[in-house]
Amino acid sequence: MGHEDGIKLNVLESTPGEVHSRKAGTARDRQDMERVGRTQELNVRGYEALLDPADPSRPKYTNEKQKLTCQQRNFRFLSILGFTAVLMGTWEAVLFGSSFGLTNGGKGGMIYTYIGGLAGFSFVILSMAEMASMAPTSGGQYHWVSEFAPPRSQALLSYITGWVCVLGWHTGIASACYTVANTLVGVVAINYPHTYTYEPWHVTLLVIAMAIAALIFNTFFAQKLPLIEGIILIVHCFGFFGILIPLWVLSPTVPASEVFGSIEDRGGWGNNGLSCLVGISGPIFALMGPDSAVHMAEEIQDASRVLPLGMVWTLILNGSTGLVMVITYAFCVGNIDEVLQSKTGLPFVQVFLNATGSVGATTGMTVLLMILQFCGAISNVATTSRQLYSFARDRGLPFSNFFAQVHPTFAVPINALCASLVIVSLLSLINIGSSVAFNAIMSLGLAALLSSYIISITCVRIRRWRNQPLPPARWSMGKFAPICDTISILVLLVIFVFTFFPLTSTVDLTTMNWSIAIFGGVVTVCVSYYVTTGRKVYKGPVTRVKMMQQ
Incomplete structure (x- = not known):
């Protein structure tokens, strides 16, 4: 230099x-x-x-x-901002996950739920930003738990947190790739309505193809990833207007009272408030992933300052664009039953088609969303591989030595990247047998990451309550930190519970949300493996941490 x-x-x-x-x-x-x-x-x-x-x-x-x-x-402020903003893809995710809000809350309820979710989840992101400034390491949550949890429970809690993070981020890759694949199928359906016949294996092959392409980007173009993320950030911002302006100009005008005054319980819960809480998974899905930048911490220049700033500015950028998009979308929905029953399988594609009246324009707008979602998958793969690599170097996984290797030429954890590809490919095969089961696995990612946030923030809050020392943070909330942590925990607990609710109150084997069973099973396996094997080799990152300087 x-x-x-x-x-x-x-x-x-x-x-x-x-x-x-x-x-x-x-x-x-x-x-x-x-x-x-x-x-x-x-x-x-x-x-x-x-x-x-x-x-x-x-x-x-x-x-x-x-x-x-x-x-x-490699990473500076703008590149890590692009990395996190595109991975979260809030305004895009508002459209992809709109079926949650339209079913549980309707037009107005979808807006109010987003505002409530944004307000509550902001405290979570601020709490995590401060922890990231204290300990900027690729381990993220499991490292924080190991360092900040009460001594007796450090190893076990850190081990569980590491496992649920691995689970959450791998299902995140599957979710991003599945969204791209499903959207592509929807585009084909509106362009060839009489000749195309949907088969589940089409989506499965597309998911695997997307995962392979994301792996290639994270291997051969790893040195250029910050530049790519900066360019994608520009596309993310201008793409927002590319979707917003056609909806503003071409959609029929409806009275504001029809939107803001409409809260509907289409899920059959018998209460509008409960229905909106069930629908909160939609906006939280759009706001998930603030810890993605944390797992890239060891590649960020001046990480203890740039990392939290990137997380906060991502909240500002994505939160505001998401709010504008959800309000615009609510004004453009029209007949909710029509868009929910669209042959494309994606409500927002039908809304685009109704607004523009053109298959070509709808295809162009949808392809833009697909490109941005694929870019999010690239970031997701990078995050997942770093988290897997970090947990493996602390001997938290079977075959840890293999997964913890960094390729000498590419300077990235190739083995962890390839393992992620294999896991996502196996998950995608489930879609051939049952799309319901695959959707349950994807929604599982939300619960897994939320649980890691709950554990890590609670550990810091307990430490503050006991007046125990914490590492100095260059980005800190000061005296408001305990209040912020407390609110974060309460918000997360509420969201975590409703993550496991099905979309409607009337359920059967095909509509039940099975993520609670899968989540419980993974935690059970994790604890069992820890008791039999893990506790013998896993001591947690805290054993390497030097005495904290105040």
Whole structure:
């Protein structure tokens, strides 16, 4: 790194022609890594800075034989903002998950539920941003639990949190790829209504294809991922207007009272308030994933400052665009029964078709959403592989040594990436037998990640309640932190309960939400494995953490 970068380097003594490699980051990054007992392994950007013989402390681009190869973390503020914003894809997810709100709440209820979900979940993101500033590490929640939980329960709680994060992020990849595949099938259905016949295996093959493409991006283009994410952020912002403006201009005008004054219980719960709470899964699905950037922490320059700022600005950007989109969409829905029963299987595609009156325009708008959702899948794969790699290096998984390997050329955890591809491909096969079971597995991801938030924030709140020390945070809520943590826990508990509710009160084997059974089964297997094997090898990251400095 040259003097122009403003980074101080400790130049190694070298003989002519000798090259030294130092994986850097800022001085604070190195301090944070040293505190949690880890060395830099993951993806960094390298380039040569040749030494100035007159002043070896100042690297200079010359033709001298003595040289120093310096490496710098890849992600900056804008690239990590793009990474998180596109992965969360809030305004896009508002459209993809609109069936939840339309069924439970109707037009007005969908808006009020989103506002309530955004207000409550904001506290969660703020709490996690502060924890990310305290300990910016790829482990994320399971590391925080290991470091902040009461000593007697540190290992077990951290182990459970690591497992549910692995579960949540892998189902997240499956969900993103499935959404792209299902949307593509919907586009084909409106373009070839008389010749195309849907078969479940079509979606399964498309899911696998999307997962493979995302893996390729995260391997061969790993060094360019920050640039790609920055470009995608621009598409994410301009794409918002590309969808919004046609809906504003072309949709029939309806009275505001018809939208804001309409709360409907189409789920048969017998109470509008309860119906809206059941429908809260929609907006929370749109706001999920603030911890995605956390798992990229070891690739972010000046992580303890940039990481929380990226999370907060993602909340501002995505939260506001999501609110505008949900209000616009509510005005454009028209007949709810018609859009819910659309032959495309996707309510928003029918809304586009009704608004524009053109199959071509609808196809263009929908393809834009598909591209952005695929970009979200790329970010999702990156996050999942880092979380899996981090948990494996702490020996939290079977075959941990295999999954914890970082490829020397690509500087990414290739084995973890390939494992994610295999897991997602196996999950997609379930769709051939039962799309209901596959949808239940995807909704399971929401519950899994929510449970990791609950455990980690509760551990910090208990530590504050007991007046026990916490690591210093460069981004902190100060005296409001305990209040924010308390509200976060209460909000998460409510959302977590309603995550397991079915879409309607009348259920059978095909409409039941089976995620509670799967979630309970995974936790049971996790605890059983810990008791028999895991506790012998897993001690948690806390065993490496150095004494905290106040």
